[in-house]
Amino acid sequence: MTTRALILDFGGVVTRTLFETHDITERALGLQAGTLTWRGPFDPAGDPLWTRMQAREISERDYWMERTRETGRLVGEDWTDMKTFVQRARGAEAELVLRPEARETILAAKAAGLKLAILSNELDLFYGVEFRKRFPLIDLFDVIIDATYTGILKPDPRAYAMAVEAVGLPIGDCVFVDDQLKNIEGAVAAGLPHVHFDVTRPAASFALARQMLGLPETGDA
Numbered sequence: 001m002t003t004r005a006l007i008l009d010f011g012g013v014v015t016r017t018l019f020e021t022h023d024i025t026e027r028a029l030g031l032q033a034g035t036l037t038w039r040g041p042f043d044p045a046g047d048p049l050w051t052r053m054q055a056r057e058i059s060e061r062d063y064w065m066e067r068t069r070e071t072g073r074l075v076g077e078d079w080t081d082m083k084t085f086v087q088r089a090r091g092a093e094a095e096l097v098l099r100p101e102a103r104e105t106i107l108a109a110k111a112a113g114l115k116l117a118i119l120s121n122e123l124d125l126f127y128g129v130e131f132r133k134r135f136p137l138i139d140l141f142d143v144i145i146d147a148t149y150t151g152i153l154k155p156d157p158r159a160y161a162m163a164v165e166a167v168g169l170p171i172g173d174c175v176f177v178d179d180q181l182k183n184i185e186g187a188v189a190a191g192l193p194h195v196h197f198d199v200t201r202p203a204a205s206f207a208l209a210r211q212m213l214g215l216p217e218t219g220d221a
Contacts, residue, residue: 005115005167009178025089083128101202115167117143124148155186
């Protein structure tokens, strides 16, 4: 197989979203089951703040900071950064955060000799350095481009250029996967092959990425 690269967004693609783990969050914080009702892409009509983010009236960071503050208030605390939310909600069990479909695809890509990269707007900002260091499979990635440090947020074309340059392959030999439409639009503008990841259908999204990379389907020899 010709060397190719899989470039993944982190939050929502490699990880399960916080929308999918409300039960874990509620147990971890001692909240009554059903306390957290915002569901983002799983119930856009019931989450006006998410709708505002999708309309680009607020940023993704704005959305999550508001959820951070309101969840902190539920436990009587003043939370001022996203990593407090993540670490308190589920940070003690990093394995619970890894999306099973991501695990399968990352392992398949590594076994096939592909380059692996993360291109994230907020990996360490949201999750924290210690969480990232002990995250399952993180050592399999050849490259991590994190806007926490570069200051260059997707969909800025420089973000994609940095990732492609870091993996050292032609742009056409890379496949980028992200769940946010604006970031996919940035990939389109950059000429970067891509998959618009659907968090409500993760298996189908990863299957498409594997197909584009010439990787076998899950369970194939």
